[in-house]
Amino acid sequence: MTIIIGVRVPQKGAVVMADGQVCDLDGRVWTSSATKLLRMPGAIVAVAGNLMVLDELKMAKVQTAEAVKGHLREKNYACDYHLICYDNVRDEMWSINNEGFATEHPYWAAEGIGAPYAAGALMISAAPHTLEDAFNLAKQVVQATCKLNQRCGGKAHWHIGTPLLDGVKKRFDFQGVIAAYNHRTALGKVRVGKRTFDFDAAACFDGGRTASAPKLKMKVLVDFSETGSVVAVRPQRH
Numbered sequence: 206m207t208i209i210i211g212v213r214v215p216q217k218g219a220v221v222m223a224d225g226q227v228c229d230l231d232g233r234v235w236t237s238s239a240t241k242l243l244r245m246p247g248a249i250v251a252v253a254g255n256l257m258v259l260d261e262l263k264m265a266k267v268q269t270a271e272a273v274k275g276h277l278r279e280k281n282y283a284c285d286y287h288l289i290c291y292d293n294v295r296d297e298m299w300s301i302n303n304e305g306f307a308t309e310h311p312y313w314a315a316e317g318i319g320a321p322y323a324a325g326a327l328m329i330s331a332a333p334h335t336l337e338d339a340f341n342l343a344k345q346v347v348q349a350t351c352k353l354n355q356r357c358g359g360k361a362h363w364h365i366g367t368p369l370l371d372g373v374k375k376r377f378d379f380q381g382v383i384a385a386y387n388h389r390t391a392l393g394k395v396r397v398g399k400r401t402f403d404f405d406a407a408a409c410f411d412g413g414r415t416a417s418a419p420k421l422k423m424k425v426l427v428d429f430s431e432t433g434s435v436v437a438v439r440p441q442r443h
Contacts, residue, residue, distance in 0.1 A: 237359030
């Protein structure tokens with residue numbers, strides 16, 4: 206059982222924190238030091254419920270919040286999960302569950318079996334003005350939740366993320382070629398030099414008025430953010 210929370214300070218960043226306890230439905234504790242967080246160059250995620258989601262995100266080597274959404278759209282997890290994500294690139298925080306229901310959270314988010322206690326504590330707390338304030342608030346909320354719900358507990362883990370808005374500078378005219386594209390999911394791969402990068406066509410492919418989707422082996426120009434993720438893909442005009 207789990208409590209995961211995110212506390213965001215607009216334009217300054219967010220703290221994402223989770224307890225470490227894993228137990229079954231009978232309350233039997235399996236571990237008190239599980240890691241329920243994953244940090245990547247462009248995002249921080251926390252998962253409550255099915256921790257296999259974290260393992261598969263690691264194996265997929267996703268880099269950004271948009272890539273997390275793309276990965277989850279492709280999967281059909283049998284066990285329930287809730288995920289909180291802080292998007293460093295856009296300075297946004299959102300949550301999503303295994304049914305694909307996503308919610309944006311401007312200031313705070315709480316998921317897991319301890320979420321009602323955490324939400325109550327967050328609602329009556331003063332809004333933090335700094336990341337240090339946000340960290341102290343998150344720590345107090347997790348500690349209080351673990352005392353009120355015995356199925357939460359163990360060692361707390363956290364990550365602190367800061368916005369990359371000022372650092373998302375495009376670098377133009379990297380020549381590449383579409384190496385793969387799935388029309389059903391609108392996800393593809395583009396090869397630049399000897400490396401292949403994932404991209405979400407629905408979010409970053411600019412095919413102009415005549416092209417609605419990228420074509421296999423299409424020559425393209427690719428823009429990257431400083432985190433190494435694909436920002437835009439567009440046909441190479443001759």
